[in-house]
Amino acid sequence: xxxxxxxxxxxxxxxxxxxxxxxxxxxxxxxxxxxxxxxxxxxxxxxxxxxxxxxxxxxxxxxxxxxxxxxxxxxxxxxxxxxxxxxxxxxxxxxxxxxxxxxxxxxxxxxxxxxxxxxxxxxxxxxxxxxxxxxxxxxxxxxxxxxxxxxxxxxxxxxxxxxxxxxxxxxxxxxxxxxxxxxxxxxxxxxxxxxxxxxxxxxxxxxxxxxxxxxx
Amino acid sequence: xxxxxxxxxxxxxxxxxxxxxxxxxxxxxxxxxxxxxxxxxxxxxxxxxxxxxxxxxxxxxxxxxxxxxxxxxxxxxxxxxxxxxxxxxxxxxxxxxxxxxxxxxxxxxxxxxxxxxxxxxxxxxxxxxxxxxxxxxxxxxxxxxxxxxxxxxxxxxxxxxxxxxxxxxxxxxxxxxxxxxxxxxxxxxxxxxxxxxxxxxxxxxxxxxxxxxxxx
Numbered sequence: 001x002x003x004x005x006x007x008x009x010x011x012x013x014x015x016x017x018x019x020x021x022x023x024x025x026x027x028x029x030x031x032x033x034x035x036x037x038x039x040x041x042x043x044x045x046x047x048x049x050x051x052x053x054x055x056x057x058x059x060x061x062x063x064x065x066x067x068x069x070x071x072x073x074x075x076x077x078x079x080x081x082x083x084x085x086x087x088x089x090x091x092x093x094x095x096x097x098x099x100x101x102x103x104x105x106x107x108x109x110x111x112x113x114x115x116x117x118x119x120x121x122x123x124x125x126x127x128x129x130x131x132x133x134x135x136x137x138x139x140x141x142x143x144x145x146x147x148x149x150x151x152x153x154x155x156x157x158x159x160x161x162x163x164x165x166x167x168x169x170x171x172x173x174x175x176x177x178x179x180x181x182x183x184x185x186x187x188x189x190x191x192x193x194x195x196x197x198x199x200x201x202x203x204x205x206x207x208x209x210x211x212x213x214x215x216x
Numbered sequence: 217x218x219x220x221x222x223x224x225x226x227x228x229x230x231x232x233x234x235x236x237x238x239x240x241x242x243x244x245x246x247x248x249x250x251x252x253x254x255x256x257x258x259x260x261x262x263x264x265x266x267x268x269x270x271x272x273x274x275x276x277x278x279x280x281x282x283x284x285x286x287x288x289x290x291x292x293x294x295x296x297x298x299x300x301x302x303x304x305x306x307x308x309x310x311x312x313x314x315x316x317x318x319x320x321x322x323x324x325x326x327x328x329x330x331x332x333x334x335x336x337x338x339x340x341x342x343x344x345x346x347x348x349x350x351x352x353x354x355x356x357x358x359x360x361x362x363x364x365x366x367x368x369x370x371x372x373x374x375x376x377x378x379x380x381x382x383x384x385x386x387x388x389x390x391x392x393x394x395x396x397x398x399x400x401x402x403x404x405x406x407x408x409x410x411x412x413x414x415x416x417x418x419x420x421x422x423x424x425x426x427x428x429x430x431x432x
Contacts, residue, residue: 033249035259036423043251052430199431207252214268215415 027187028202031179038170040179047206053179054170055195056186062163062196063189064125065105069159074106076121083119084112085132091139092117098142098154105158109135126166137161160196243403244418247395254386256395263422269395270386271411272402278379278412279405280341281321285375290322292337299335300328301348307355308333314358314370321374325351342382353377376412 024030028051029044040051068074087095092115095102099109106123119131141157168174174182186192186202195201240246244267245260256267284290303311308331311318315325322339335347357373384390390398402408402418411417 032251033257033259035248035257035264039264039426041249041251041257041264043249048251048255048257050426050429055430201430203429210255210266213266213419214271214417 026183028183031176031183034174034179037173040174040182042179042183044204047204047209049183049202049204051183051186051202052195052200053168053172053174053182055199056182056192056201057167058163059192059195059201060182060185060189061125061167062160063191065123065159065163066156068125069105069155073104075124076103076106076108077124078108078121079119079131082110083131085117085119085135087115087117087135087139089115091115094142095135095139101155102138102158105155105162107134107158107162123162123166126162129165134161134165137165163196242399244399247392247399250390250395253389256390256398258395258399260420263420263425265399265418265420267399267402267418268411268416269384269390269398271415272398272408272417273383274379275408275411275417276398276401276405277341277382278376279407281339281375281379282372284341285321285371289320291340292319292322292324293340294324294337295335295347298326299347301333301335301351303331303333303351303355305331307331310358311351311355317371318354318374321371321378323347323350323374323378339378339382342378345381350377350381353381379412 024043024045027044029042029049031040031042033041034053035041038053040053042049042051065074092111095109095117096111102109103121106121106125107119108121109117109119112118117135119135122129122131138158138161141161142154144157168182193201240259240261243260245258245265247256247258249257250269251257254269256265256269258265258267281290308327311325311333312327318325319337322337322341323335324337325333325335328334333351335351338345338347354374354377357377358370360373384398409417
């Protein structure tokens with residue numbers, strides 16, 4: 001597995017979209033523009049495709065994390081400086097109670113006294129992770145799912161939260177190369193057509209649809 | 217009146233779209249991409265606009281020609297070398313019968329013997345005109361409209377044909393500056409929202425519409 005390549009990075013200007021019209025033969029086409037810093041517009045052979053960059057990338061990270069877990073466990077990376085997250089004592093207790101599960105997912109936490117926990121390792125796939133925000137989301141997941149849920153569902157919920165935190169956000173400019181790499185990976189990963197919540201990550205408007213919008 | 221600026225020219229690569237997000241305040245937004253060499257995609261404050269470049273430009277040229285006719289007559293430009301158009305004798309007779317009307321519209325033709333006519337002057341607004349194709353379209357207009365039509369309707373049909381021949385075609389790459397100039401002129405000309413045949417020249421998808429397409 002490669003590092004995601006679309007993780008949060010300093011905002012940059014969009015590069016000029018490549019004009020190689022041959023790339024439009026691919027199912028999701030050639031990226032031509034990023035609109036409102038979230039919608040990737042690509043030209044296909046006979047239409048245009050609009051991609052929700054955050055939803056698509058979140059799904060790809062989720063699929064990568066699940067595949068890694070199923071293959072040989074999620075690789076973690078130690079933080080140079082552990083990140084201390086302040087919580088209520090009850091929340092600290094709840095999150096530390098599933099520390100073993102989280103460690104199997106690449107997220108290594110330890111008690112740090114009082115309501116605090118120290119995050120020592122994070123999944124290697126998730127660069128520039130905001131560990132505090134992730135841990136609060138995992139606590140929300142736990143509250144939502146309750147104690148009765150099967151472990152697998154709980155783990156998937158944690159992976160889904162990790163994917164959300166590890167994916168490229170709305171509002172981040174992407175270069176043409178990044179956009180095209182995202183489109184090509186979406187073509188490789190069959191489940192990438194739906195986001196983690198079951199909504200489509202891309203839609204296609206055929207030229208015939210566009211002409212219909214124009215009353216043709 | 218300025219020369220159109222969007223007339224046929226050698227195909228060129230699309231320039232990188234300017235990233236000045238401020239331009240998205242304009243009603244028709246900032247051009248971001250040209251898709252399938254006909255659809256201009258622009259980003260507005262709260263959505264995206266898709267423009268049919270040929271239909272929009274044709275309408276603008278038509279409005280310019282009508283305004284020029286109503287103000288002080290359509291300026292013509294003599295061709296360095298008259299263009300000889302071969303027609304049937306009947307067609308040559310029919311087109312020469314309205315030579316005075318055409319001259320008032322900037323299109324000066326003369327008999328050239330047999331079925332041929334010579335085009336000596338063309339409307340200055342219409343650069344790189346294919347005079348033979350225009351004259352054949354005008355003959356079609358005459359056949360469609362019949363002899364009973366009012367002069368004004370006939371003249372408008374001729375202007376409409378002229379606009380079609382003088383406007384930027386589908387299949388011609390436009391630079392970002394050309395696309396933005398087209399958008400700004402469309403904002404100035406109230407009738408530019410419909411093509412000469414009554415169909416819309418642009419449509420807007422609000423972000424809310426796009427999100428609905430994604431099941432949000």
